[in-house]
Amino acid sequence: xxxxxxxxxxxYGTERVYNGLRWATEVARRDGHEVKVFLFGDAVVAAAQGxxxxxxxxxxxxxxxxxxxxxxxxxxxxxxxxxxxxxxxGLIEGAHRSSMKELADWTLWAGQVINx
Numbered sequence: 755x756x757x758x759x760x761x762x763x764x765x766y767g768t769e770r771v772y773n774g775l776r777w778a779t780e781v782a783r784r785d786g787h788e789v790k791v792f793l794f795g796d797a798v799v800a801a802a803q804g805x806x807x808x809x810x811x812x813x814x815x816x817x818x819x820x821x822x823x824x825x826x827x828x829x830x831x832x833x834x835x836x837x838x839x840x841x842x843x844g845l846i847e848g849a850h851r852s853s854m855k856e857l858a859d860w861t862l863w864a865g866q867v868i869n870x
Contacts, residue, residue, distance in 0.1 A: 756788045757781055758864035760857075764796035765814040766807075771800050774870035775817040782824040789826040790860050791818075792852065798830040798840055801849035815846050822848030829856055 759778045763770040775791070782789040793800055800814035807813045818828055829852030830845060842851040861867055 755786070755865045756863055757790075758860050758867045759789065759791045760794065760867065760869045761791060761797040761800065762794045762870070765800035765805075770870050771797050771814055772812050772817070774868075775800070775814060775821060777868070777870075778826060779817070779821045779824060782821055782826045789821070789824075790864070791821065791826060791828045792857050792860060793828065793830045793834070793849075795831070795834050796838070798834045798838060801828055801830055801845050802840060803844060803846045818849060819846050822846070829860070831857075 759774055761771050761774045765771045778789050778791050781787050801818050803815055805813050805815040822828060828849040830840075830849055832851045832853055835842070835851060845851070
């Protein structure tokens, strides 16, 4: 099954992105399932490289990288990136600048859309 996760919240301050990435990663571990994650608004920062979090605190950049290693794909809203001065070369390897067109394509690709 193809599953699209759409995340909206900032990566730190709430646990919605943290839990969304955990959930997507668990699904990606299952045979026969493909996962894509689209990041909107402040959630685009979850895919920023070079995050420096306190010892013992989750790091969404590392979590997103783990999802990519499992074959997951991560798209970041380009308009949202621009509003936060986040360049594509500031994203983790495997995440990319995306668009509403790609989100629409992914929505049609997905058998299920989960909005976190």
